[in-house]
Amino acid sequence: MAAEVIYGDQLALSLREEMKEEVTLLKEQGIIPKLVVVLIGDDPASKSYVSGKQKAADFIGIDSELITLDDTTSEQALLELIEQLNNDSRVNGILVQLPLPDQINEQAIIEAIDPEKDVDGFHPISIGRMLTQQETFLPCTPYGILTMLQSKNIEIAGKHAVIIGRSNIVGKPVGQLLLNEHATVSYCHSRTKNLKEITQQGDILIVAVGREEMIDASYIKPEAVVIDVGVNRTKEGKLTGDVDFESAKTVASYITPVPKGVGPMTITMLMKNTIKAAKNHNTKK
Numbered sequence: 001m002a003a004e005v006i007y008g009d010q011l012a013l014s015l016r017e018e019m020k021e022e023v024t025l026l027k028e029q030g031i032i033p034k035l036v037v038v039l040i041g042d043d044p045a046s047k048s049y050v051s052g053k054q055k056a057a058d059f060i061g062i063d064s065e066l067i068t069l070d071d072t073t074s075e076q077a078l079l080e081l082i083e084q085l086n087n088d089s090r091v092n093g094i095l096v097q098l099p100l101p102d103q104i105n106e107q108a109i110i111e112a113i114d115p116e117k118d119v120d121g122f123h124p125i126s127i128g129r130m131l132t133q134q135e136t137f138l139p140c141t142p143y144g145i146l147t148m149l150q151s152k153n154i155e156i157a158g159k160h161a162v163i164i165g166r167s168n169i170v171g172k173p174v175g176q177l178l179l180n181e182h183a184t185v186s187y188c189h190s191r192t193k194n195l196k197e198i199t200q201q202g203d204i205l206i207v208a209v210g211r212e213e214m215i216d217a218s219y220i221k222p223e224a225v226v227i228d229v230g231v232n233r234t235k236e237g238k239l240t241g242d243v244d245f246e247s248a249k250t251v252a253s254y255i256t257p258v259p260k261g262v263g264p265m266t267i268t269m270l271m272k273n274t275i276k277a278a279k280n281h282n283t284k285k
């Protein structure tokens with residue numbers, strides 16, 4: 001039987017509708033969540049993601065501001081801007097769109113953001129809190145994946161989750177989140193030997209490598225849940241994931257598509273984190 005498709009865009013819409021109602025109530029109490037997005041340079045993909053974030057914020061009623069800087073911006077100038085946003089009590093969430101130009105050290109920027117405003121969940125304090133299972137901002141893509149699995153009541157405890165990819169923003173944290181849910185986790189990457197042997201053992205297979213349709217049915221355990229985090233543009237301009245969807249869906253039990261899979265959930269969880277930051281700020285006042 002063909003896999004059931006988990007449509008992230010549909011789940012994202014229903015969560016955004018719930019958040020819209022929540023924000024209406026917060027506004028009645030004088031709480032107006034505000035997100036500032038900083039975009040450096042004019043990379044078309046980053047521009048499109050940032051515009052998606054703004055549209056989602058508008059829909060929910062979150063106040064959002066976009067600050068665009070040119071791609072010659074120095075690290076010092078960006079650090080000064082972050083300092084200013086950290087000190088602005090009207091700003092609840094700060095997001096610097098990645099990747100950054102070469103002259104800027106990404107980690108230095110992430111660490112400069114006030115952890116209370118770290119709605120991306122990338123700050124070492126947020127990561128450490130996630131690791132030790134304390135209340136924190138979860139990184140948006142892993143948080144979105146977890147929410148998608150939970151939306152279908154997919155069992156995680158005791159399952160073998162295989163992650164292909166070890167980036168700081170997806171691979172590593174999604175494995176940690178699944179470990180927190182009592183999965184047994186294996187990480188695979190470019191130096192992994194016998195990749196197929198390992199992926200074929202995954203009850204949950206998460207693919208975040210950035211290689212067009214690299215994973216077909218032969219890598220997948222029958223009835224596995226397959227989550228595709230890749231967003232690749234083919235030479236013909238078509239958007240594809242890291243998974244060969246048509247092949248994989250013949251063996252998987254559940255599968256996410258690209259587009260309309262994990263991507264819209266990344267943006268939705270950012271909105272959730274921004275609302276949480278606003279609520280935290282107002283309870284601490």
Ligand SMILES: Nc1nc2c(c(=O)[nH]1)N[C@@H](CN(C=O)c1ccc(C(=O)N[C@@H](CCC(=O)O)C(=O)O)cc1)CN2
Pocket residue numbers: 048049050052095096097098099120140141169231239258259260261262263264266267
């Ligand atoms: N500061 C951050 N930078 C980046 C993050 C992040 O979480 N924080 N993640 C990615 C990009 N990203 C969000 O910023 C993102 C990627 C993809 C999508 C998405 O909706 N994809 C659509 C297809 C979009 C298209 O047409 O190109 C889909 O899959 O349906 C949203 C957000 C790197 N940078």
